[in-house]
Amino acid sequence: MPIWQKLIGIFIYMIPWSDSITFGQYLFIDMPMMKWLIVPALPIIFFQQFIPFGGLILFLILFLLVVRNSKVPYFIRFNSLQAILINIGLIIISYIFEIFLRPFGTSLLIKTLSSTILIGMLAIIIFAIYECIQGKEPDLPVISNAVRIQL
Numbered sequence: 001m002p003i004w005q006k007l008i009g010i011f012i013y014m015i016p017w018s019d020s021i022t023f024g025q026y027l028f029i030d031m032p033m034m035k036w037l038i039v040p041a042l043p044i045i046f047f048q049q050f051i052p053f054g055g056l057i058l059f060l061i062l063f064l065l066v067v068r069n070s071k072v073p074y075f076i077r078f079n080s081l082q083a084i085l086i087n088i089g090l091i092i093i094s095y096i097f098e099i100f101l102r103p104f105g106t107s108l109l110i111k112t113l114s115s116t117i118l119i120g121m122l123a124i125i126i127f128a129i130y131e132c133i134q135g136k137e138p139d140l141p142v143i144s145n146a147v148r149i150q151l
Helices: 003-012 014-030 032-050 054-067 074-104 108-134 143-150
Strands: none
Touching: 003 014, 003 074, 003 108, 014 032, 014 074, 014 108, 032 054, 054 074, 074 108, 074 143
């Protein structure tokens, strides 16, 4: 597998990572060195924040021009759709946080759940990057099966 496919596969996982950064607000206060983990996601964060509807544009580009294009290598299509599904799950979790858990303020429960989500996402991203470097499809339970069905 060409190195450019591996690099694109790795970069695509920065999309869900960039959206999970908001869950680290409490962890970054307690452990300032962890702020360095934001650096790989900065290009995505800048794109989403400085371009109107940047997140939607990024989603449409990935879904319509990459995932649904059979000329794009399967490895890139697989990783793109898997990153999109991870990101959708993360967006649902953030809405649940905003609606149901924000009224509790900054209690220990909120801080713990936020930090747990960030660390869980970090583990998923590290696993996905490792598998992409190996040239394998990252096999995440349930999500990978859904991706294979769609492709």
